[in-house]
Amino acid sequence: MQQDKDFIVRFAGEGGQGMVTAADSLAQSAAQVGYFIQTYSTFPSQIVGGPTWAQIRISNKPVLSSGDQLDALIAFNREAYDTHADAVRDGGVIIYNSEEFELEDDGRSFGMRFDELGKSTGNPRAANMVVLGAIAHLVSWPQQYLNDFVVRRFTRGRPNDEEIIKANIEALGLGRDGAATTSFDLGELPSIEKPDWDQVLVNGNQAIALGAMAAGVDTFVGYPISPATTILVFMEQNLTGEDKFVYQASSEIESINAIAGAGFAGKKAMTSTAGPGLSLMSEGVGMAWMMEIPLVIVDVQRGGPATGLPTKTEQSDFQIALHPAHGDASLPVIAPGTVEECFTAGAVSLNWAERYQGPVILLSEHMLSERSQNIPTPDVAGVVDERRQVYRGDNGYLRYESSTLSPMPVPGGPGSYVANASEHDPMGDTTHRPDRHIHMTERRFSKLALLNDGTYEEELANEPIVIMPWGGSKGPAREAYDELLAQGIQYGWYYTMYLHPLPDALLASLKQKELVIVPELNYLGQFASYLRSLGVRAEAITQYSGLPFGVRDLIVRIPELAASMKQGVVKS
Amino acid sequence: MTTKNPEYDFAWCPGCGDFGVRRAIEWAVERRMDTLGEVIENTVVVAGIGCSGNMVHLLEGPQPFGIHGIHGRTLPMAFGIKGSRPDLNVLIAAGDGDFLSIGGEHIAPQAQRNLNVTAVIMDNGVYGLTKGQSSPTTALEVITPTTPYGKMEGALNPLDLYLTLGATYVASGISSKPRDLANLIYDAMNHSGFSMVHVQSPCTTYNDTFEALKGNPRKGIQPLAWNVPDDHDTSDKAAAVELVRSYGVPVGLLYQDPDSVALDERYAQIMSKQRTRTAQDLVDSFAFAVQ
Numbered sequence: 134m135q136q137d138k139d140f141i142v143r144f145a146g147e148g149g150q151g152m153v154t155a156a157d158s159l160a161q162s163a164a165q166v167g168y169f170i171q172t173y174s175t176f177p178s179q180i181v182g183g184p185t186w187a188q189i190r191i192s193n194k195p196v197l198s199s200g201d202q203l204d205a206l207i208a209f210n211r212e213a214y215d216t217h218a219d220a221v222r223d224g225g226v227i228i229y230n231s232e233e234f235e236l237e238d239d240g241r242s243f244g245m246r247f248d249e250l251g252k253s254t255g256n257p258r259a260a261n262m263v264v265l266g267a268i269a270h271l272v273s274w275p276q277q278y279l280n281d282f283v284v285r286r287f288t289r290g291r292p293n294d295e296e297i298i299k300a301n302i303e304a305l306g307l308g309r310d311g312a313a314t315t316s317f318d319l320g321e322l323p324s325i326e327k328p329d330w331d332q333v334l335v336n337g338n339q340a341i342a343l344g345a346m347a348a349g350v351d352t353f354v355g356y357p358i359s360p361a362t363t364i365l366v367f368m369e370q371n372l373t374g375e376d377k378f379v380y381q382a383s384s385e386i387e388s389i390n391a392i393a394g395a396g397f398a399g400k401k402a403m404t405s406t407a408g409p410g411l412s413l414m415s416e417g418v419g420m421a422w423m424m425e426i427p428l429v430i431v432d433v434q435r436g437g438p439a440t441g442l443p444t445k446t447e448q449s450d451f452q453i454a455l456h457p458a459h460g461d462a463s464l465p466v467i468a469p470g471t472v473e474e475c476f477t478a479g480a481v482s483l484n485w486a487e488r489y490q491g492p493v494i495l496l497s498e499h500m501l502s503e504r505s506q507n508i509p510t511p512d513v514a515g516v517v518d519e520r521r522q523v524y525r526g527d528n529g530y531l532r533y534e535s536s537t538l539s540p541m542p543v544p545g546g547p548g549s550y551v552a553n554a555s556e557h558d559p560m561g562d563t564t565h566r567p568d569r570h571i572h573m574t575e576r577r578f579s580k581l582a583l584l585n586d587g588t589y590e591e592e593l594a595n596e597p598i599v600i601m602p603w604g605g606s607k608g609p610a611r612e613a614y615d616e617l618l619a620q621g622i623q624y625g626w627y628y629t630m631y632l633h634p635l636p637d638a639l640l641a642s643l644k645q646k647e648l649v650i651v652p653e654l655n656y657l658g659q660f661a662s663y664l665r666s667l668g669v670r671a672e673a674i675t676q677y678s679g680l681p682f683g684v685r686d687l688i689v690r691i692p693e694l695a696a697s698m699k700q701g702v703v704k705s
Numbered sequence: 706m707t708t709k710n711p712e713y714d715f716a717w718c719p720g721c722g723d724f725g726v727r728r729a730i731e732w733a734v735e736r737r738m739d740t741l742g743e744v745i746e747n748t749v750v751v752a753g754i755g756c757s758g759n760m761v762h763l764l765e766g767p768q769p770f771g772i773h774g775i776h777g778r779t780l781p782m783a784f785g786i787k788g789s790r791p792d793l794n795v796l797i798a799a800g801d802g803d804f805l806s807i808g809g810e811h812i813a814p815q816a817q818r819n820l821n822v823t824a825v826i827m828d829n830g831v832y833g834l835t836k837g838q839s840s841p842t843t844a845l846e847v848i849t850p851t852t853p854y855g856k857m858e859g860a861l862n863p864l865d866l867y868l869t870l871g872a873t874y875v876a877s878g879i880s881s882k883p884r885d886l887a888n889l890i891y892d893a894m895n896h897s898g899f900s901m902v903h904v905q906s907p908c909t910t911y912n913d914t915f916e917a918l919k920g921n922p923r924k925g926i927q928p929l930a931w932n933v934p935d936d937h938d939t940s941d942k943a944a945a946v947e948l949v950r951s952y953g954v955p956v957g958l959l960y961q962d963p964d965s966v967a968l969d970e971r972y973a974q975i976m977s978k979q980r981t982r983t984a985q986d987l988v989d990s991f992a993f994a995v996q
C-alpha cells in the first residue's frame with residue numbers, strides 16, 4: 134500500500150446517470166469535514182446521454198490539479214470501463230455497474246447493482262448514495278461524514294425530508310456493506326488539520342464573476358458559448374441594482390460593440406466568450422484600443438480552431454488574445470491558473486482596463502471553468518474598485534492631445550469629443566498626418582507601462598534552467614516540479630498570470646536563464662514563442678489532445694527537454 | 706468642428722444631400738435643448754462609416770459627444786450606451802450601406818427590444834465613400850463599378866423592412882427639405898422607442914437622384930417622392946405598410962406606435978423589483994462551514 138496524500142476517484146458513464154451529482158456529493162461531504170477538494174468534469178456536446186465523466190480529488194493539502202492517477206474508477210457502463218480503466222493506478226480499484234455488464238475477475242474490479250440497491254430503499258434516485266457508500270468503505274471513511282452530509286443536503290423544509298434522508302442513509306449503508314464483502318482496500322485518507330479559515334466552494338467561472346462583482350462591474354453583455362456561458366448566466370441572475378445593466382446579445386459582434394458603448398459612457402463593462410466569439414469581436418477590440426475605451430473580454434478557451442472542441446480544454450488562444458485585432462495593437466492579457474486566481478483576475482482585469490483606458494483580455498480555459506474547488510473565502514472588502522480618471526474641467530478639452538494617458542470625459546459631463554476608430558487628432562477628428570499617426574501609436578502603447586503591478590512566483594532563482602507554465606497548466610506543472618525536486622532533480626520555478634505586460638523584474642530574470650521550459654496546451658508553443666520574441670531562451674512542451682497535462686508525462690518530458698537543450702538539440 | 710480644425714481633411718462634395726441632413730440634425734438637437742433644457746453633452750451621436758458618418762465631425766454649433774466607430778455597428782454601440790445610460794439621448798447617423806448591408810443583422814434584435822434611440826439613415830442608393838459601388842437600395846439592373854453588367858438584385862425597401870421588424874417610429878424624409886426633416890428627427894427623439902428616420906440624401910457624385918425624387922415636368926419625369934396624405938392614420942401599421950409598398954418614396958411620418966414601451970422602461974420596471982445583490986452576498990452564498 135502506497136503512502137497516499139490524497140485520493141482520486143472518477144465517475145464515468147452516460148450523461149444523465151448522475152456522475153456529476155455523485156462527484157459533487159462526495160466533494161461537498163469531504164470539504165465539509167475539512168479536506169481540500171477539486172472536481173473536474175467533462176460533458177459531451179450532446180444534450181442528453183453521451184459519454185461523460187466527473188472526477189474528484191480529495192487531499193489533506195491544497196489540491197493543484199485534478200490528478201491523472203486514479204485510485205478508484207466507478208464505471209457505469211462498458212464503454213466507460215473500456216475508456217478509463219487504463220487511468221487507474223496500480224493497486225487502484227474499479228467498481229462497475231453489474232446491471233450493465235459483467236467482467237471476469239481481474240483482481241482489481243468488482244461489480245455492484247447500483248440501481249437495484251438504490252431502488253430497494255424506496256428512493257429511485259439513491260443509486261449515487263450506494264456508490265458513495267462503497268467508496269467510503271474503500272478509504273475507511275467514517276460513516277458519519279456521509280450521513281451528516283445527507284442530513285444537511287436533504288433538510289429542505291419539505292414534508293418528505295425525513296423519508297428521503299432515511300432512504301439515502303440506508304443506500305449508503307447498502308453500498309458500504311456491498312464493498313465490505315470484497316477484500317479491496319485503498320488504505321486510509323490521511324487525517325486532516327481542519328483549515329482555520331472560511332471557505333467557499335466555487336468553480337473558475339463563478340470565481341471570475343465574483344471577482345468582477347467585487348471590483349464593481351456595471352455592465353455585462355454576452356452571447357452564450359461553451360465554456361463561458363455560465364458567466365453570462367451568473368451575471369443575468371446577479372448583476373442587479375441601480376445603474377447596472379446586463380443583457381444577452383444577439384451575437385458577439387453586438388457584445389463587443391455594446392460594452393464598448395458602455396465603456397465610452399463611463400461604465401465598467403465586461404463580456405465573456407470563447408475562441409469563436411473572440412474571433413468575431415476582432416474589429417471591435419481594435420476599435421476599443423484605438424478609441425481608448427476601458428472594457429474586459431473574458432475568453433474561456435476551448436479546443437480550436439473554428440468550432441473546434443467546445444467541451445475540451447486547450448491553451449491555444451494566447452496569440453489571438455495578445456493580438457486580437459489587425460493593425461498595431463497588443464492587449465493586456467491576464468491568464469489565471471487556479472480557481473483562486475480566477476477571482477483576482479476578474480477584479481484586476483476590470484481595474485487595469487479603467488487604469489490604462491483600454492481593452493483587457495482575461496484568458497481562462499475550460500479546465501478552470503469546470504473545476505470546483507474549496508478555496509479560502511475571497512476578501513471582497515480588500516478588492517479595490519479602481520475607476521478611470523474622469524475629466525471634470527471646462528468644454529473645449531482635447532482628450533487625445535497628450536503623449537500618454539489623459540483624463541476621459543464622460544457623456545453628460547463636460548469635454549465632449551469624438552471617440553474615433555479612425556486615426557484621430559487631439560479632439561478626436563479623423564486625420565491622416567504622419568506625425569499624428571506616430572504620436573497616437575506611441576501614446577497608445579505607452580499606456581501599457583501603467584500596468585506594471587503584476588505579481589509573480591519565483592523559486593530557486595539561481596537555477597539556469599527553469600519551468601514556467603501559464604494558465605491552467607500551472608497545477609500539473611507544479612506537481613511535476615515538486616515530484617522532480619523530491620527525486621533530486623532541481624530547476625527554477627517561475628509563474629505569473631500577468632502575461633502581458635509581463636512584470637519587468639520577472640522578464641529581467643527570465644532573460645538571464647539558459648532555458649525556460651514552458652508546458653502549454655497548444656501545437657505552436659505560443660507562449661514560448663512570445664517569450665523568445667522578448668529575448669528569453671524559451672522552449673515549449675506542447676500537448677494538443679483536448680486534455681490537461683498529466684503529471685506523469687511532465688515528469689518525463691521536462692528532464693528530456695532540459696537534457697536535449699544541453700546537447701544543443703531543440704526538441705519540443 | 707471643421708472650421709476650428711486644420712487636421713481634419715474630409716469634406717462632402719458640393720451639393721451632397723448630407724449637408725441638408727446636417728442642418729436638420731442641428732436644428733432638431735437645438736430645439737431639444739431649448740424645449741427640454743437639456744445640455745448638449747447629454748446627446749451622443751453614433752456615426753457609421755461612410756461619407757454620411759462624417760456627420761459626427763461636421764456638425765456645427767454646440768458639440769455633442771460623438772462616436773465614429775467601425776462599419777455597420779452603430780446599433781450595437783448605441784445599445785450599450787443607452788442600456789447602461791438611459792439618461793442619455795442617443796442619435797445614430799449612418800449610410801444605407803452601413804445600416805442596411807453590413808449592419809443589417811442588428812436591426813431586427815434592436816427593433817424587437819424597442820431600443821430607445823433614433824437612427825437617421827442617409828440613403829443615397831450607393832456606397833459613396835468607397836466610390837460608387839452598389840448598395841442594398843440601388844435599383845435592379847443599375848450599372849456600378851461592382852455591377853458592371855447591371856445589378857442582379859432588386860432594391861431593398863427599407864421603410865417596409867423597419868415596419869416589418871417592429872420599429873415603433875418610422876418616418877421618411879428628404880434632404881432638400883431640412884425643416885420638415887428636423888421636425889421628424891425631433892419627434893423621433895421624443896418618441897420612447899426604436900425610431901427610424903430614413904432620409905433620401907442624394908450623392909451628387911455617384912448617384913444624383915435629386916431630379917428623380919423631385920420630378921421634372923419639362924422632361925416628363927414623374928416625382929418619385931410624394932407627401933404622406935394628411936388623413937393617414939399614423940397609428941395604423943397596416944395602412945403604413947400599404948403606403949410604403951405603393952409607389953416611390955412617401956415622405957412624412959408613416960407610423961408611430963402609441964403603446965410603445967421602450968427597453969429602458971421595461972428594464973427599469975422589471976429590475977426595480979429585484980433585490981440588489983452585493984459581491985459580499987454572492988461570495989457568502991458559496992460559503993460552507995467546516996464541521
Ligand SMILES: Cc1ncc(C[n+]2csc(CCOP(=O)(O)OP(=O)(O)O)c2C)c(N)n1
Nearest residue numbers: 754755756757776800801802803832833834
Ligand atoms: C469592415 C469594413 N468593410 C468595408 C469597409 C469599407 N467601406 C467604408 S464606407 C463603405 C460603404 C459606405 O456606404 P454607405 O454606408 O452607404 O455610406 P455613404 O458613403 O454612401 O454615405 C465601405 C464598404 C470598412 N470601412 N470596413
Ligand code: SF4
Nearest residue numbers: 718721756833908909
Ligand atoms: S461621394 Fe456622394 S455621398 Fe460622398 S460626399 Fe460626395 S456626394 Fe456626398
Ligand SMILES: [Mg+2]
Nearest residue numbers: 800801829831
Ligand atoms: Mg450610401
